[in-house]
Amino acid sequence: MREQPLxxxxxxxxxxxxxxxxxxxxxxxxxxxxxxxxxxxxSCHASKTAREDGGFGNPRR
Known part of the structure; x- marks a missing residue:
């Protein structure tokens, strides 16, 4: 993140x-x-995680 902070x-x-x-x-x-x-x-990380595997700690659908 030091190299790309955004x-x-x-x-x-x-x-x-x-x-x-x-x-x-x-x-x-x-x-x-x-x-x-x-x-x-x-926010983007939470959205990506929910989209890809149903949310934090949930099995992929």
Missing amino acids: CVHCARSGRVQLATVVDHADGNAMNNERSNLQPLCA
Whole structure:
């Protein structure tokens, strides 16, 4: 986040928001390759998580 402090999802929508979470872009928490990590704000991270696996701690549907 030091290198890219803004939320990449917000930036795509023309918004400027500080990132607070480093997200695994492919959803695989075991894939810690630098290219798989992206900075997100808490809101975008929560939305992405809910969209991809039904929310924090819930099994994928």
